[in-house]
Every structure is written in C-alpha cells, then in structure tokens.
Amino acid sequence: IPTWASTISAGLVALVAVRGNARLAVLDNAWKDLKEAFFLLPLFGMIYLVKELGLFELAAAGLLSVLHPVATASVILVGSTAFSAFSDNIAVMDILTNIIAGHAEWPFFALAAIVGTAVGGFASPIASVQALILAVLIRRVAATGFWHWVRIASVPLIILTVVSALLLGLMYLMGWPVVDTVR
Secondary structure (H helix, E strand, O other): OOHHHHHHHHHHHHHHHOOHHHHHHHHHHHHHHHHHHOOHHHHHHHHHHHHHOOHHHHHHHHHHHHOOHHHHHHHHHHHHHHHHHOOOHHHHHHHHHHHHOOOOOHHHHHHHHHHHHHHHHHHOOOOOHHHHHHHHHHHHHHOOOHHHHHHHHHHHHHHHHHHHHHHHHHHHHOOOOOOOOOO
8 A cells, every 4th residue: 555545544544533523623634734744745756756767876877886985875875864854764765775786885885875864864854754743743832844943953964964974984994884795
C-alpha cells in the first residue's frame, strides 16, 4: 500500500470512530494541517523529476570516478544531509542506494549516505511523518513557522554535518569500514 493511501485510510477509519461534533472538529483541523502541508508538493515533485531524469545517477557517475574516496564520501554525506532535510529519508536512501550500488568502495559510501540522511532527518521539520507532526504541534504551540525552524536548525545542522564529515575522514584513515575489493 502506498504511504499516502495508508495515511488516508487510517484517517477515514478515525473519522468513522468519533462522534459527530468531534468529527467536525477533526475535519476542521485536518483542513488546517493540509494547508500547512501544501509546501511539500513542489519539493517531492522536484525530487521525483530529478530522479526520473537520471540526474542523480549522472552526477554520481562523475563524482565517483573523479574525487578521492574521502571527498566523494563527504559530498555524499553533505548531499544526503541536504536532501533528507527537505524530503522523506526513505526516498533519499532509495536514490543513494541506486547511486552507490556496485561500486568497489560501497561500504564507506553507504556509511556516508546513512550518516548524512540521519543528520538531515534530525534537523528537518519535514523529513518524516513523525517530524511533520511534531512541526505542526510546535507551530501551534510556539507559533514557529517553517523558515523560522530552518533558521534555528541550520547552525547545529552545519556543525553536525562538518563534524560527521571529519569523523568519516578519520574512519577512512583508520581503515573502517573495511572495503571489499574482491568481487
């Protein structure tokens, strides 16, 4: 079942389960939440278009063949951080898995993708359904909008990303994770 279909189905079941007056209040809140979530549509549309055009794979082919592995892993880490801060982590990992699969140093690049996706997901108010719900609750309680959240989260996100890239380079120098060059 697609994620959107299961979410709508769960919402419809919840509406059937509540009483009449409560149902109206739920529908009113759902409409407000829907208006707040409309900004997601262009982001997901852009990511879908870039994926369908193969731009991620084209960029990765050049990246994986030109740069030193630490530089490549750093770019993957920063890129996955940025993308996962503005889209669902599952979609980002799907794209990154397709990019790094079959490459001789995939364990190291996969680690970079995992770390970057986690870092971006923690800093984003929209990286997951749970984060989106939390962002809506924060907005209602603290009157914090999306751009205010981005301003607040950007400094720790940059610091965490730089520290993660440095740790990744240190791990490479120490030989971890072990690169399997035998195929």
